Amino acid sequence: MPDTGDDKVLRQQKKGSIETFIGALMPSARMVSLYKPGHPAILPIAARVTNLLLKTLGQDTTLVVDIKGKTVSVDEEALAETKDINAFGGALHTLGIGQVLFTNRLTGEGVYEFLKVLLLKADEKKNLTSIQQELQKLKIAGLLMSFVTSVVDSGETGIADQEPGRLSEEQVLAFTRAETLQDLLLLLFRQNEPLTGKIAESVTAFLDDALNRAISLEQFQASMLWDFYDPRIRACWDRFMQKQERAAKSRGKGPFQKWDRNSVISQAGLFRDADLEVLRVRTTQGKPEAIRFALETIHGVLQNASIQVQAKLALMAYGRILRELGNDGDIRTLFSEFKKWQEPKPLSGIVMKIMGEKVLSPVLAKNIVIHMSGQEEKTAGFAEIEDLVAVLGLNSIPLFMEELRELADIQNRRKLCRLLTSLCKRLQNVQFLVPVLSDPDWFLVRNAVLILGDVNLPGTAKLIAPALRHEHERVREETIRSLGKIGDAAAVDALASFIAKCDDPGETSMAVTALSLQPKPGIDEKLIQAFNGTGQYDTRVAIAAALSRVVTPASIKFLSVVAKKSFMEMITGRNKELRKAAQESFDKARGARTT
Structure with a gap:
């Protein structure tokens, strides 16, 4: 029985989840190597990897990963050859490991041991044979490594090539x-x-x-x-x-050889060679012609169906053709069919529903992104893509996010983010973007925060506020900008809390600016509370400067106090920059108040 569109999407999501988990292992291993054993930063890294594994497993209890060279596969399906996945496969292949079994019993401590294995290399102190011998004795609860070769203590630092054909x-x-x-x-x-x-x-x-x-x-x-x-x-x-x-059956040319x-x-x-040639001709010539003929026939039946069952059968055939077009990534034909039914017709709603269920595929998502790269934003061509993607629905978001992960061109990344923003706004739903916020790829998280901030549905601030604690500064900066655009009560509270707790003057300065520009009552109180809650001098200077934009009696009174010199400050000259910023803000605020 062929897979439904939903089955394919779920399978693709499962594969993407596995690729995310495997792709996170090498970066996590490198990060762990920066700390000495026992450092408190190690366990959170291992815990994050453990959570990724559990999320990947879902209802399953095991995940079997096969390694062949740098190629990593699961269930005989190769994973994407990204830099981190190739590094993972290459590291284990060098160690002679051909398969790894992950289970839901794997703990953070076990993950830490496995991350250390990924960075093992032969050197002058320990050759590869010794490393392999130690690994074959290593026991990690919830994880099993299978070795493709037996270790022989030869003193060499590499695995000897094994010739094929040595059969008993x-x-x-x-x-x-x-x-x-x-x-x-x-x-x-x-x-x-x-x-x-x-x-x-x-x-x-x-x-x-x-x-x-x-x-x-x-x-x-x-x-x-x-x-x-x-x-x-x-x-x-x-x-x-x-x-x-075997010769073809023919009368008068000897006895026919019976097939068994x-x-x-x-x-x-x-x-055979002839079979490949026939397949090539059918794919390049026969198949497009057959699909064109099938579509013409289906259109004719749908326009002049004599009985109801005839139209029903035609729609079923139409669904199969559309699925084939989606699997092939045939953008041109799909756009042509989409335009035919975009205008209101008796069957338009049914056909659009079929498109949403049958057409979506990873190949189609990739080809849509390629087609999008040739379209300018805010043009009719780009609007057509937005309309088609809206029909494909929310299930297309994970596929487009995977494409976004691989995009290198800045302009195309911006266009794809705009496309996803348009989709989420139309459907008023961001549920498929929320899991991306926990992705180990900071670049993907940053763009998810950007899209969520632009969509700005109710409750968005609470969704993205945890990203203020993300380990990568670009994610934190984008979160500050998005919270500033959202500007609701939750966003204001998140920015104020971040200002009081963050130790990075550059990031707190961004947050102070974003908070001070909010046209809401009570911003002066939030800034003053953050001033009193932080111990960072540069942050206090930034808050004092920002209060000139929040003119209230409370802010003017606060600035007048900060601008005054104490006796010790007159002697030592301490807090000179802070007092200067407060005095300048005080003068601006008082001037704005009087005018």
């Missing part, structure tokens, strides 16, 4: 008794996959591509390193290939 006599006999071509390839693949070294890995890649029909049997035969294998393996392969050359089950499996399960 029993293995050769077993392999040559394979009943189908797929069986032979799969046996060779499983025997070769754990081996290390460039030659072995290239053989594994050839076998994997042949089994997955990425290459033809002829291409595999030409690429395969047969010299490393027993001649009987090649002879077995040749026998299978001869069966593949194994012959059918071998013939139908793998690709």
Whole structure:
């Protein structure tokens, strides 16, 4: 049964959650390495990783991660090859670890031990063999590491390359008794996959591509390193290939060779050169033509349906075609179909609902972003994209956030943030942005805060206020700006609390400015309370200067007190800058009061 649109979205969200967790491990490991063992900053970092794991697991209890070179996969599906995920895979591959099993029993202490493993490297004091021996003895509750090689104490600092094709006599006999071509390839693949070294890995890649029909049997035969294998393996392969050359059924040209089950499996399960060529032609020529013809037929039926069931069946077929277009990322055809039904028609509402349920896919999200890069903001072309994304709905937000994670161009990032802001405003919902606030990627968190601040639904200030404690300064700065734009009571309280507690003069200065510009009663009291609550001299100077913008009797009285010199200050000259700022603000406020 084919996956529904919701199933695909959920699967993509699950994969994105796993990629987020794996991508957070190497940065967390580097951060932990900055502190000595026992430092109080270590446990919060480990706890954050643990929370990411539990969030990734959800209702599951285990997560199995396979490592092959720098490629990291889960359930035989490769994860995105980002810098941090590749670094994770490369680190474990170097240590000879081929699989890691995470469970929901993994504690913060166990995470800390695993993070230390990720940064282990051979040096003059300890070679790689010694490290591997120690790792195979290491026990971490809730986590299991599987090693692809046994450690031999050779004194070398690297894993020796292992040649493919070293089969025992029993293995050769077993392999040559394979009943189908797929069986032979799969046996060779499983025997070769754990081996290390460039030659072995290239053989594994050839076998994997042949089994997955990425290459033809002829291409595999030409690429395969047969010299490393027993001649009987090649002879077995040749026998299978001869069966593949079965002549077509024809009268008068000799007896027809009967097909058996194994012959059918071998013939139908793998690709020849001719099969790949047919597939290429169908994909590049036949498929677009078939979809065009199907759409024309469906449009005709929907416009002139003779009975109700005919229209119902046409809509079902339309949904399948739209899903295919979404999976292919066919932007041009989708926009054409979208425009046909955008104007009010009898079936417009039903078709738009089908689009929202069937079309969404990661490929489509990527192609929408690419198409968006060629459109200027506040133009008809950009408005068309906004209309289409609104039909795709809230489920598109996680996919677009993943695209935002990878965008390097500043202009395109701004456009995508504007697009997501427009979507959330139209639907009056930000539920899919809230989980992003706990993402380990500070860049993504910053943009989520930006979008939430621009959407500004009720309660937004309480959602983003915790980001004032984020470890990255760019996130904290964006949170201050967004709270300043929101300006409700919760935003004012969050800014005032931040000013009183923050030790960074630059950030508190931003917060003081944002708070002092709020056109609300009681801002003078908030600033005065923050002044009395902070011990930072620069923050007090900033507050004294900002009070010139909040002219009230209370602020004028407060400034007059701060501007006065005490006896000790006259002698020592202390607080000169603070008194000067207070005096200047006092003069401005009093002048504004009198005018």
